[in-house]
Protein backbone atom coordinates (compact mmCIF):
# COMPACT_ATOMS: atom_id res chain seq x y z
CA UNK A 1 0.00 0.00 0.00
CA UNK A 2 1.38 3.38 -1.03
CA UNK A 3 2.22 5.79 1.75
CA UNK A 4 0.58 3.56 4.34
CA UNK A 5 0.91 5.70 7.42
CA UNK A 6 0.11 5.27 11.09
CA UNK A 7 -0.43 8.12 13.54
CA UNK A 8 -0.76 8.98 17.22
CA UNK A 9 -2.73 12.01 18.45
CA UNK A 10 -1.79 13.37 21.89
CA UNK A 11 -4.81 15.16 23.33
CA UNK A 12 -4.25 17.18 26.53
CA UNK A 13 -7.83 18.18 27.36
CA UNK A 14 -8.31 21.90 27.99
CA UNK A 15 -4.60 22.79 27.91
CA UNK A 16 -4.71 26.00 25.85
CA UNK A 17 -4.88 29.22 27.86
CA UNK A 18 -4.07 32.92 27.74
CA UNK A 19 -1.02 34.98 28.73
CA UNK A 20 -0.95 35.56 32.50
CA UNK A 21 0.73 38.46 34.32
CA UNK A 22 1.83 36.10 37.12
CA UNK A 23 3.77 34.07 34.49
CA UNK A 24 5.43 37.22 33.04
CA UNK A 25 2.98 37.35 30.17
CA UNK A 26 3.37 33.69 29.21
CA UNK A 27 0.60 31.11 28.98
CA UNK A 28 0.76 28.05 31.28
CA UNK A 29 1.84 25.93 28.27
CA UNK A 30 4.62 28.41 27.44
CA UNK A 31 5.75 28.64 31.05
CA UNK A 32 5.74 24.89 31.78
CA UNK A 33 8.75 22.70 30.96
CA UNK A 34 7.51 20.62 28.00
CA UNK A 35 10.49 19.30 26.00
CA UNK A 36 8.59 16.42 24.37
CA UNK A 37 5.74 18.57 22.96
CA UNK A 38 8.33 21.21 21.97
CA UNK A 39 10.26 18.57 20.02
CA UNK A 40 7.11 17.75 17.98
CA UNK A 41 6.72 21.47 17.22
CA UNK A 42 10.42 21.94 16.39
CA UNK A 43 10.77 18.82 14.21
CA UNK A 44 7.47 19.32 12.43
CA UNK A 45 4.86 21.76 11.21
CA UNK A 46 2.60 23.97 13.27
CA UNK A 47 -0.76 25.61 12.91
CA UNK A 48 -4.16 25.87 14.55
CA UNK A 49 -7.34 23.82 14.47
CA UNK A 50 -10.94 24.92 14.89
CA UNK A 51 -12.65 22.51 17.28
CA UNK A 52 -15.77 24.38 18.43
CA UNK A 53 -18.05 25.45 15.59
CA UNK A 54 -20.50 28.31 16.25
CA UNK A 55 -23.97 27.38 17.47
CA UNK A 56 -23.02 24.19 19.34
CA UNK A 57 -22.19 23.63 23.02
CA UNK A 58 -18.57 24.55 23.86
CA UNK A 59 -18.03 21.12 25.36
CA UNK A 60 -15.39 18.42 25.09
CA UNK A 61 -17.59 15.99 23.16
CA UNK A 62 -18.12 18.55 20.38
CA UNK A 63 -14.42 19.49 20.41
CA UNK A 64 -13.14 15.90 20.29
CA UNK A 65 -15.65 15.02 17.54
CA UNK A 66 -14.12 17.88 15.56
CA UNK A 67 -10.55 16.69 16.14
CA UNK A 68 -11.52 13.25 14.82
CA UNK A 69 -13.18 14.91 11.80
CA UNK A 70 -16.77 13.93 12.56
CA UNK A 71 -18.26 17.39 11.94
CA UNK A 72 -20.41 17.93 15.02
CA UNK A 73 -22.24 20.75 13.21
CA UNK A 74 -23.92 17.97 11.19
CA UNK A 75 -23.79 14.95 13.50
CA UNK A 76 -23.76 15.99 17.19
CA UNK A 77 -26.03 13.67 19.20
CA UNK A 78 -25.61 15.30 22.68
CA UNK A 79 -23.34 14.35 25.55
CA UNK A 80 -25.86 12.02 27.23
CA UNK A 81 -26.15 9.55 24.31
CA UNK A 82 -22.37 9.56 23.70
CA UNK A 83 -21.67 8.59 27.30
CA UNK A 84 -24.52 6.06 27.27
CA UNK A 85 -22.78 4.37 24.32
CA UNK A 86 -19.57 4.27 26.34
CA UNK A 87 -21.36 2.50 29.16
CA UNK A 88 -23.04 0.03 26.78
CA UNK A 89 -26.47 1.34 27.76
CA UNK A 90 -28.79 0.32 24.92
CA UNK A 91 -31.11 3.22 24.19
CA UNK A 92 -34.61 2.54 22.83
CA UNK A 93 -35.76 4.85 20.02
CA UNK A 94 -37.84 6.98 22.46
CA UNK A 95 -35.18 7.17 25.19
CA UNK A 96 -33.61 10.55 25.96
CA UNK A 97 -30.19 10.14 27.60
CA UNK A 98 -28.85 12.95 29.80
CA UNK A 99 -25.46 13.47 31.32
CA UNK A 100 -26.19 13.82 35.04
CA UNK A 101 -23.53 15.34 37.29
CA UNK A 102 -23.64 14.98 41.03
CA UNK A 103 -22.93 18.55 42.14
CA UNK A 104 -22.71 20.62 45.31
CA UNK A 105 -25.34 23.31 45.84
CA UNK A 106 -24.83 25.45 48.95
CA UNK A 107 -27.58 26.21 51.47
CA UNK A 108 -28.19 29.60 49.80
CA UNK A 109 -29.10 27.66 46.59
CA UNK A 110 -25.96 28.53 44.62
CA UNK A 111 -24.20 25.96 42.40
CA UNK A 112 -20.81 25.80 44.10
CA UNK A 113 -19.04 22.77 42.63
CA UNK A 114 -19.81 20.97 39.35
CA UNK A 115 -17.89 17.89 40.58
CA UNK A 116 -18.97 17.79 44.27
CA UNK A 117 -15.33 18.08 45.34
CA UNK A 118 -14.19 15.62 42.65
CA UNK A 119 -16.38 13.00 44.24
CA UNK A 120 -14.60 9.67 44.41
CA UNK A 121 -15.79 6.94 42.11
CA UNK A 122 -16.59 4.69 45.06
CA UNK A 123 -18.77 7.32 46.79
CA UNK A 124 -20.46 8.18 43.52
CA UNK A 125 -21.29 4.50 42.96
CA UNK A 126 -22.94 4.35 46.41
CA UNK A 127 -25.00 7.51 45.83
CA UNK A 128 -26.06 6.50 42.32
CA UNK A 129 -27.11 3.06 43.56
CA UNK A 130 -29.16 4.75 46.27
CA UNK A 131 -30.79 7.08 43.73
CA UNK A 132 -31.51 4.10 41.49
CA UNK A 133 -33.11 2.15 44.31
CA UNK A 134 -35.26 5.07 45.41
CA UNK A 135 -36.22 6.79 42.15
CA UNK A 136 -35.91 4.41 39.15
CA UNK A 137 -39.30 3.95 37.47
CA UNK A 138 -40.71 3.16 34.02
CA UNK A 139 -40.10 6.85 33.20
CA UNK A 140 -36.55 7.34 34.48
CA UNK A 141 -33.39 5.31 35.21
CA UNK A 142 -30.14 6.42 36.85
CA UNK A 143 -26.76 5.04 35.71
CA UNK A 144 -23.39 5.38 37.45
CA UNK A 145 -20.50 6.49 35.22
CA UNK A 146 -17.09 7.67 36.47
CA UNK A 147 -16.76 9.87 39.59
CA UNK A 148 -19.28 12.77 39.48
CA UNK A 149 -20.02 12.04 35.77
CA UNK A 150 -23.24 10.00 35.71
CA UNK A 151 -26.27 9.54 33.47
CA UNK A 152 -30.01 9.49 33.62
CA UNK A 153 -32.32 8.21 30.89
CA UNK A 154 -35.93 9.31 30.38
CA UNK A 155 -38.10 6.65 28.77
CA UNK A 156 -41.11 7.26 26.56
CA UNK A 157 -42.72 9.45 23.92
CA UNK A 158 -43.89 11.91 26.59
CA UNK A 159 -40.29 13.28 26.78
CA UNK A 160 -38.28 15.55 24.46
CA UNK A 161 -34.60 16.39 23.96
CA UNK A 162 -35.48 19.97 22.93
CA UNK A 163 -34.42 21.45 26.25
CA UNK A 164 -32.03 24.33 26.91
CA UNK A 165 -29.62 23.57 29.78
CA UNK A 166 -26.62 25.07 31.56
CA UNK A 167 -23.29 23.23 31.64
CA UNK A 168 -22.45 22.82 35.33
CA UNK A 169 -18.69 23.38 34.90
CA UNK A 170 -19.44 26.76 33.27
CA UNK A 171 -22.03 27.78 35.88
CA UNK A 172 -20.26 27.70 39.22
CA UNK A 173 -21.12 30.36 41.85
CA UNK A 174 -24.40 31.16 40.08
CA UNK A 175 -27.79 30.82 41.85
CA UNK A 176 -29.66 27.67 40.79
CA UNK A 177 -32.73 29.83 40.06
CA UNK A 178 -30.80 31.41 37.15
CA UNK A 179 -29.75 28.04 35.71
CA UNK A 180 -33.12 26.36 35.14
CA UNK A 181 -33.92 24.01 32.26
CA UNK A 182 -36.09 25.65 29.58
CA UNK A 183 -38.16 24.18 26.73
CA UNK A 184 -36.66 24.97 23.30
CA UNK A 185 -40.03 24.59 21.55
CA UNK A 186 -43.76 24.84 22.35
CA UNK A 187 -44.38 21.09 22.42
CA UNK A 188 -46.18 19.48 25.38
CA UNK A 189 -43.28 16.98 25.51
CA UNK A 190 -40.68 19.70 26.15
CA UNK A 191 -42.86 21.31 28.83
CA UNK A 192 -43.46 17.94 30.50
CA UNK A 193 -39.74 17.09 30.40
CA UNK A 194 -38.81 20.31 32.21
CA UNK A 195 -41.54 19.81 34.81
CA UNK A 196 -40.59 16.16 35.36
CA UNK A 197 -36.89 16.96 35.84
CA UNK A 198 -37.59 19.92 38.14
CA UNK A 199 -39.68 17.69 40.39
CA UNK A 200 -37.09 14.92 40.24
CA UNK A 201 -34.32 17.41 41.14
CA UNK A 202 -36.26 18.64 44.17
CA UNK A 203 -37.00 15.11 45.42
CA UNK A 204 -33.46 13.85 44.85
CA UNK A 205 -31.94 16.94 46.51
CA UNK A 206 -33.87 16.16 49.71
CA UNK A 207 -32.83 12.52 49.52
CA UNK A 208 -29.14 13.24 48.84
CA UNK A 209 -28.91 15.87 51.58
CA UNK A 210 -30.08 13.25 54.09
CA UNK A 211 -27.70 10.53 52.84
CA UNK A 212 -25.13 9.60 55.53
CA UNK A 213 -22.28 9.72 53.01
CA UNK A 214 -22.85 13.45 52.59
CA UNK A 215 -22.96 14.21 56.33
CA UNK A 216 -19.28 15.07 56.79
CA UNK A 217 -18.33 16.40 53.34
CA UNK A 218 -17.19 19.95 52.68
CA UNK A 219 -18.65 19.84 49.14
CA UNK A 220 -21.43 17.23 49.49
CA UNK A 221 -22.91 15.65 46.36
CA UNK A 222 -26.34 16.97 47.24
CA UNK A 223 -27.94 17.72 43.87
CA UNK A 224 -28.38 16.09 40.44
CA UNK A 225 -27.61 18.19 37.36
CA UNK A 226 -29.07 16.81 34.09
CA UNK A 227 -27.65 18.34 30.87
CA UNK A 228 -26.90 17.74 27.15
CA UNK A 229 -29.79 15.39 26.33
CA UNK A 230 -30.22 13.45 23.11
CA UNK A 231 -31.49 10.36 21.33
CA UNK A 232 -29.59 7.26 20.19
CA UNK A 233 -26.67 8.44 18.01
CA UNK A 234 -26.08 7.50 14.39
CA UNK A 235 -22.49 8.50 13.60
CA UNK A 236 -20.45 7.51 10.57
CA UNK A 237 -17.83 4.81 11.19
CA UNK A 238 -14.19 5.91 11.42
CA UNK A 239 -13.13 3.32 8.85
CA UNK A 240 -15.81 4.49 6.37
CA UNK A 241 -14.76 8.07 6.79
CA UNK A 242 -11.05 7.35 6.39
CA UNK A 243 -10.57 4.92 3.52
CA UNK A 244 -10.82 1.72 5.54
CA UNK A 245 -8.29 2.76 8.18
CA UNK A 246 -8.80 1.72 11.79
CA UNK A 247 -8.65 3.78 14.98
CA UNK A 248 -8.44 3.30 18.75
CA UNK A 249 -9.06 5.63 21.69
CA UNK A 250 -7.44 5.60 25.13
CA UNK A 251 -9.11 7.75 27.79
CA UNK A 252 -10.42 7.68 31.33
CA UNK A 253 -13.63 9.50 30.54
CA UNK A 254 -16.90 8.25 29.06
CA UNK A 255 -17.22 11.12 26.61
CA UNK A 256 -14.15 10.01 24.64
CA UNK A 257 -14.85 6.30 25.01
CA UNK A 258 -18.42 6.94 23.84
CA UNK A 259 -17.23 8.81 20.74
CA UNK A 260 -14.98 5.83 20.04
CA UNK A 261 -17.86 3.35 20.39
CA UNK A 262 -20.25 5.50 18.32
CA UNK A 263 -17.69 5.66 15.46
CA UNK A 264 -16.53 2.03 15.52
CA UNK A 265 -13.10 2.80 16.98
CA UNK A 266 -11.57 0.34 19.44
CA UNK A 267 -11.98 1.55 23.02
CA UNK A 268 -9.00 0.46 25.09
CA UNK A 269 -9.64 0.28 28.82
CA UNK A 270 -6.68 1.17 31.05
CA UNK A 271 -7.00 0.10 34.68
CA UNK A 272 -6.43 3.04 37.05
CA UNK A 273 -7.20 5.74 34.46
CA UNK A 274 -8.96 8.29 36.66
CA UNK A 275 -9.45 11.48 34.65
CA UNK A 276 -7.31 13.40 37.15
CA UNK A 277 -3.65 13.96 38.13
CA UNK A 278 -3.42 10.55 39.77
CA UNK A 279 -4.19 8.74 36.51
CA UNK A 280 -2.25 5.64 35.44
CA UNK A 281 0.19 7.33 33.01
CA UNK A 282 2.40 4.29 32.43
CA UNK A 283 -0.68 2.13 31.80
CA UNK A 284 -1.81 4.59 29.13
CA UNK A 285 1.66 4.58 27.53
CA UNK A 286 1.77 0.77 27.42
CA UNK A 287 -1.77 0.68 25.98
CA UNK A 288 -0.85 3.24 23.29
CA UNK A 289 2.31 1.36 22.26
CA UNK A 290 0.37 -1.88 22.04
CA UNK A 291 -2.53 -0.24 20.14
CA UNK A 292 -0.35 1.39 17.46
CA UNK A 293 0.84 -2.09 16.46
CA UNK A 294 -2.78 -3.06 15.70
CA UNK A 295 -4.54 0.15 14.63
CA UNK A 296 -3.75 2.95 12.18
CA UNK A 297 -4.63 5.89 14.40
CA UNK A 298 -4.37 5.95 18.20
CA UNK A 299 -5.98 8.78 20.17
CA UNK A 300 -4.37 9.29 23.59
CA UNK A 301 -6.59 11.57 25.67
CA UNK A 302 -5.69 12.89 29.14
CA UNK A 303 -8.38 14.71 31.13
CA UNK A 304 -6.42 16.07 34.12
CA UNK A 305 -5.36 19.45 32.65
CA UNK A 306 -8.97 20.38 31.90
CA UNK A 307 -10.00 19.55 35.47
CA UNK A 308 -7.19 21.72 36.94
CA UNK A 309 -8.27 24.59 34.68
CA UNK A 310 -11.89 24.37 35.83
CA UNK A 311 -10.63 24.37 39.41
CA UNK A 312 -8.79 27.62 38.61
CA UNK A 313 -5.62 26.20 40.16
CA UNK A 314 -2.62 27.50 38.17
CA UNK A 315 0.01 25.55 40.08
CA UNK A 316 -1.91 22.31 39.52
CA UNK A 317 -2.44 23.14 35.83
CA UNK A 318 1.32 23.65 35.34
CA UNK A 319 1.98 20.38 37.15
CA UNK A 320 -0.58 18.54 35.01
CA UNK A 321 0.88 19.95 31.76
CA UNK A 322 4.41 18.89 32.76
CA UNK A 323 3.15 15.45 33.85
CA UNK A 324 1.42 14.99 30.47
CA UNK A 325 4.62 15.92 28.65
CA UNK A 326 6.96 13.79 30.77
CA UNK A 327 4.72 10.78 31.42
CA UNK A 328 2.75 10.43 28.18
CA UNK A 329 4.34 12.25 25.23
CA UNK A 330 8.03 11.66 26.09
CA UNK A 331 7.94 7.88 26.68
CA UNK A 332 5.73 7.21 23.64
CA UNK A 333 7.95 9.34 21.35
CA UNK A 334 11.02 7.59 22.72
CA UNK A 335 9.61 4.10 22.20
CA UNK A 336 8.41 4.99 18.68
CA UNK A 337 11.71 6.56 17.53
CA UNK A 338 12.55 5.42 14.00
CA UNK A 339 9.14 3.78 13.43
CA UNK A 340 6.82 4.74 10.60
CA UNK A 341 4.38 6.94 12.51
CA UNK A 342 3.19 10.54 12.46
CA UNK A 343 2.44 12.42 15.67
CA UNK A 344 0.13 15.30 16.49
CA UNK A 345 -0.40 17.22 19.68
CA UNK A 346 -3.33 19.57 20.25
CA UNK A 347 -5.75 20.38 23.05
CA UNK A 348 -9.46 20.02 22.32
CA UNK A 349 -10.22 23.62 23.39
CA UNK A 350 -8.82 26.34 25.65
CA UNK A 351 -9.85 26.60 29.30
CA UNK A 352 -8.38 29.97 30.36
CA UNK A 353 -7.67 29.57 34.05
CA UNK A 354 -8.99 33.09 34.71
CA UNK A 355 -12.40 32.17 33.22
CA UNK A 356 -12.54 28.52 34.39
CA UNK A 357 -14.60 27.64 31.31
CA UNK A 358 -14.13 26.58 27.70
CA UNK A 359 -13.57 29.18 24.98
CA UNK A 360 -13.93 28.71 21.22
CA UNK A 361 -10.56 30.04 19.96
CA UNK A 362 -8.76 27.70 17.54
CA UNK A 363 -6.23 25.56 19.43
CA UNK A 364 -2.48 25.26 18.74
CA UNK A 365 -1.49 22.18 16.72
CA UNK A 366 1.88 20.56 15.96
CA UNK A 367 2.46 17.60 13.64
CA UNK A 368 5.70 15.71 12.99
CA UNK A 369 6.74 12.68 10.99
CA UNK A 370 9.25 11.78 8.33
CA UNK A 371 7.28 13.38 5.49
CA UNK A 372 6.92 16.77 7.21
CA UNK A 373 9.72 19.33 6.80
CA UNK A 374 10.16 21.56 9.85
CA UNK A 375 8.85 25.11 9.79
CA UNK A 376 10.35 27.94 11.85
CA UNK A 377 8.42 27.19 15.06
CA UNK A 378 10.66 25.96 17.89
CA UNK A 379 8.24 25.51 20.79
CA UNK A 380 4.67 24.21 21.16
CA UNK A 381 2.65 27.24 22.20
CA UNK A 382 -0.48 29.27 21.61
CA UNK A 383 1.53 32.24 20.30
CA UNK A 384 3.98 30.37 18.03
CA UNK A 385 1.66 27.77 16.47
CA UNK A 386 -0.31 30.27 14.32
CA UNK A 387 2.98 31.42 12.73
CA UNK A 388 3.77 27.89 11.46
CA UNK A 389 3.41 26.40 7.99
CA UNK A 390 0.14 24.47 8.53
CA UNK A 391 -2.25 27.41 8.83
CA UNK A 392 -5.77 26.81 10.13
CA UNK A 393 -7.02 23.23 9.72
CA UNK A 394 -10.60 22.12 10.25
CA UNK A 395 -13.02 19.21 9.84
CA UNK A 396 -11.36 16.06 8.42
CA UNK A 397 -8.11 17.80 7.52
CA UNK A 398 -6.21 16.79 10.63
CA UNK A 399 -6.83 13.04 10.46
CA UNK A 400 -6.35 13.03 6.66
CA UNK A 401 -3.05 14.90 7.04
CA UNK A 402 -1.88 12.49 9.75
CA UNK A 403 -2.84 9.33 7.86
CA UNK A 404 -1.57 10.94 4.63
CA UNK A 405 -4.84 10.19 2.83
Ligand SMILES: [Zn+2]
Nearest residue numbers: 013014060348
Ligand atom coordinates in the same frame (compact mmCIF):
# COMPACT_ATOMS: atom_id res chain seq x y z
ZN1 LIG B 1 -12.29 19.18 26.84
